[in-house]
Amino acid sequence: MELHVVSHPLVDHKLTVLRDKNTPSNTFRELVSEIVMLEAYEATRDLLVEDVDIETPVAPMTGKRIAPPRPMIVPVLRAGLGMLDGMMKLLPTAEVGFLGMKRDEETLDIITYANRLPDDLTGRHVFLLDPMLATGGTLVAAIEYLAERGAREITCIDVLAAPEGLKRLETAVDPSINVRVVVAAVDEKLNEKAYIVPGLGDAGDRLYGIVD
Numbered sequence: 001m002e003l004h005v006v007s008h009p010l011v012d013h014k015l016t017v018l019r020d021k022n023t024p025s026n027t028f029r030e031l032v033s034e035i036v037m038l039e040a041y042e043a044t045r046d047l048l049v050e051d052v053d054i055e056t057p058v059a060p061m062t063g064k065r066i067a068p069p070r071p072m073i074v075p076v077l078r079a080g081l082g083m084l085d086g087m088m089k090l091l092p093t094a095e096v097g098f099l100g101m102k103r104d105e106e107t108l109d110i111i112t113y114a115n116r117l118p119d120d121l122t123g124r125h126v127f128l129l130d131p132m133l134a135t136g137g138t139l140v141a142a143i144e145y146l147a148e149r150g151a152r153e154i155t156c157i158d159v160l161a162a163p164e165g166l167k168r169l170e171t172a173v174d175p176s177i178n179v180r181v182v183v184a185a186v187d188e189k190l191n192e193k194a195y196i197v198p199g200l201g202d203a204g205d206r207l208y209g210i211v212d
């Protein structure tokens, strides 16, 4: 597993406002979208390109374009949905699949309640979106789900990660799967309720309100 922590003054500034408990939901949503765009610049660095012949108004030339097959963006509902708009702005030709997963806050078991993905992901570069990598349970389950469908190139874009979750990812994921993790920051630890410290609280609740 390859870890990339995006270190940039814009990301650091936006992240501080995002973490602040007094930041309202509308600002929180905008910041998540802006942060994912900055992260996406790094996260898409390995995308394969191919040559394409075009003509500018001045002369013919050979340019580059993203090579087929189309990349796949997969937000993990709910909180990952907050990252979808920003990611699609940078990768407008990608396809989008959905995975609904929820962490049982008592047992920390992962409940998969929805999926809308192609059966065959062979050869596709998948960008998995979820702002929080806490214990890593959700991300490991999501990666296994994608790998069962043939995905071998998986880039996870998270806003925050805990060291415990990164360690779990490192040991739990099949090494034949090429997993990259791009985060805006790695925080200190998890608390007794498996929340990231200092973190930003429950990302889904801050984006969309408290449902349960």
Ligand SMILES: O=P(O)(O)OC[C@H]1O[C@H](OP(=O)(O)OP(=O)(O)O)[C@H](O)[C@@H]1O
Binding pocket: 076, 077, 078, 079, 080, 101, 102, 103, 104, 130, 131, 132, 133, 134, 135, 136, 137, 138, 139, 165, 194, 202, 203, 204, 205
């Ligand atoms: O690394 P883990 O310990 O598995 O925790 C991280 C997961 O928890 C949050 O989702 P949550 O279960 O709260 O669902 P939600 O997005 O619907 O709020 C978050 O968006 C991750 O998916």
Ligand SMILES: O=c1cc[nH]c(=O)[nH]1
Binding pocket: 079, 132, 134, 194, 195, 196, 197, 199, 200, 201, 202, 203, 204
């Ligand atoms: O800190 C955390 C941990 C899991 N899920 C969240 O939304 N926040």
Ligand SMILES: [Mg+2]
Binding pocket: 079, 202, 203, 204, 205
């Ligand atoms: Mg939540």
